[in-house]
Amino acid sequence: MVVSSVHAALLQQAMWCKDLQAPFTAALCRAMADDYARGGIVADLTKGWPSHPISDALALRLTGALHYCALKNSDSDLAKAWPRPGYDWSIEVAWALAEATLRAEADWVKVIIQSPPQTNEVSRSVGLWPGLCAAAQGFDGPIDVLELGASAGLNIFMDHFEYLTDAWSWRPEPAYAKVHITARWTGARPFVPEQSPIRHRAACDQNPLDASDRDHRLRLMAYVWPEQFDRLARLESALNIAQAHAFVPDQADAADWLADKLRKRAKDALTVVYHSVFFQYPPLVVRQAIEQTMQRHGAAATKESPLAWLRYEPNPELGHQQFVTNQIIDLMEWPSNQRRKLASIHPHGRSVEWLGA
Incomplete structure (x- = not known):
């Protein structure tokens, strides 16, 4: 099977996040890659992506959208499943809530991922x-x-x-x-x-x-x-x-x-x-x-x-x-x-x- 560039970009970002001591974000990128391969919501959101998804940091646009939702609604189930000091996270629990969030906020996510990440690291x-x-x-x-x-x-x-x-x-x-x-x-x-x-x-x-x-x-x-x-x-x-x-x-x-x-x-x-x-x-x-x-x-x-x-x-x-x-x-x-x-x-x-x- 030929792997699409979006799928490859998600897996590549997962590898980079693992190397850069970000295990949760790495696991989230892998979960999004699996969802994309199944033709899920990630495939819907990124269908017809017009340029190079690795150079565009498409994976980080998606993870950033999810993190924004968790930060903005700090009492939500998504926020409680996100990494917090003193708490262990489960990617299975987090991804189930993340997938539901992407579906519920699909129109907003499609807009937000048009803009590149703004990190100001x-x-x-x-x-x-x-x-x-x-x-x-x-x-x-x-x-x-x-x-x-x-x-x-x-x-x-x-x-x-x-x-x-x-x-x-x-x-x-x-x-x-x-x-x-x-x-x-x-x-x-x-x-x-x-x-x-x-x-x-x-x-x-x-x-x-x-x-x-x-x-x-x-x-x-x-x-x-x-x-x-x-x-x-x-x-x-x-x-x-x-x-x-x-x-x-x-x-x-x-x-x-x-x-x-x-x-x-x-x-x-x-x-x-x-x-x-x-x-x-x-x-x-x-x-x-x-x-x-x-x-x-x-x-x-x-x-x-x-x-x-x-x-x-x-x-x-x-x-x-x-x-x-x-x-x-x-x-x-x-x-x-x-x-x-x-x-x-x-x-x-x-x-x-x-x-x-």
């Missing part, structure tokens, strides 16, 4: 922050940062988080909130300044979320795997930082927004454009437009007004082969026209192999 900042500092090393001036695909813009406050690794630590002054990020670190100690050089921050997303909106907060939490309670706790603390700063990304197409921002960028600052697990989602024409914009403005960069492009992405998105679940941090700089692979990093920032010097 806060621990990715353990790689983004030293990556941004690597771009700033040697530049004696302020930094303006531009984030693409920012969702609620949580990681744009990466300099407000506290970091503790095997090789380095960082504590912001003043200590803004309770976001504590730990990671296993191998390789050299990265350059990290005593004070944050970030002067101005801006971000965009096609569907930006507002940290002060309860429904938007639930949407973000829904894309975190429910058995990983530490990630959920960090996300909630980061949401509080964004809410305190009343920060909401601009609603815009990434390519158009970036072109406009770089046309107007300051002449006395290092401008760093960055994104994390974003580049797989825009259509090819948008990715090409972003690349062309960066190259064009990079060619016009000067020592007084340099430009950098910091990317935290799966290996294939940056032209590398994917052998393991780890992703890479890649830095391009102008006017030096230098490209560096800074790190191999866990998708959720749990471990970092630092390569860039």
